[in-house]
Amino acid sequence: MNVEQIEQAVRLILEAIGEDPNREGLLDTPKRVAKMYAEVFSGLNEDPKIHLQTVFSEDHEELVLVKDIPFYSMCEHHLVPFFGVAHVAYIPRGGKVTGLSKLARTVETVARRPQLQERITATVADAIMETLEPHGVMVVVEAEHMCMTMRGVKKPGAKTVTTAVRGTLETDDKARAEILALIK
Numbered sequence: 001m002n003v004e005q006i007e008q009a010v011r012l013i014l015e016a017i018g019e020d021p022n023r024e025g026l027l028d029t030p031k032r033v034a035k036m037y038a039e040v041f042s043g044l045n046e047d048p049k050i051h052l053q054t055v056f057s058e059d060h061e062e063l064v065l066v067k068d069i070p071f072y073s074m075c076e077h078h079l080v081p082f083f084g085v086a087h088v089a090y091i092p093r094g095g096k097v098t099g100l101s102k103l104a105r106t107v108e109t110v111a112r113r114p115q116l117q118e119r120i121t122a123t124v125a126d127a128i129m130e131t132l133e134p135h136g137v138m139v140v141v142e143a144e145h146m147c148m149t150m151r152g153v154k155k156p157g158a159k160t161v162t163t164a165v166r167g168t169l170e171t172d173d174k175a176r177a178e179i180l181a182l183i184k
């Protein structure tokens with residue numbers, strides 16, 4: 001990430017909104033914002049699938065669900081935060097089970113990019129399908145978008161729910177219903 005370029009850009013934005021980037025309170029702001037962007041966009045330099053290389057051989061071919069994984073992301077249209085929780089469920093196959101924290105790490109990497117909620121949901125599901133090759137995957141993401149609350153349509157409290165379903169869960173209504181019941 002080009003930290004110096006971010007600093008220059010922040011200085012330009014401050015000038016453009018009519019601020020004085022040289023006043024005391026703003027002197028370190030470009031540096032702080034650059035550091036923050038490096039952190040909140042750190043997922044751009046990571047492959048989410050790397051986390052799922054940790055595989056244990058365990059004979060469990062039934063549901064695994066990690067729910068209420070908090071995440072923070074940045075809406076790619078407005079560069080303001082959207083945040084909420086992700087629920088990640090999969091049904092392992094062939095003894096391929098990953099570490100529970102790795103599912104949360106996968107969400108984290110994908111969220112730390114300029115994003116759309118739909119893309120986070122689908123990318124996490126596909127990463128799990130491709131690496132663990134399970135029977136099925138279901139990812140549910142619930143989030144509040146600051147671009148819909150602090151500006152624009154101004155609807156605080158409005159929640160967006162997205163799902164991505166892969167493998168046998170696409171046709172297994174009962175298993176999908178079980179996952180949704182466990183999430184609630």
Ligand SMILES: Nc1nc2c(ncn2[C@@H]2O[C@H](COP(=O)(O)OP(=O)(O)OP(=O)(O)O)[C@@H](O)[C@H]2O)c(=O)[nH]1
Pocket residue numbers: 075076077115116117118145147148151152153
């Ligand atoms: N599908 C989807 N849309 C999103 C997401 N985050 C923000 N948006 C929407 O992106 C749209 C961008 O619409 P535009 O008309 O180009 O931008 P805008 O004039 O700022 O839109 P308003 O927010 O309606 O004021 C808005 O409707 C946002 O609510 C997301 O994760 N997924």
Ligand SMILES: [Zn+2]
Pocket residue numbers: 075076077078079080145147148
């Ligand atoms: Zn937005």
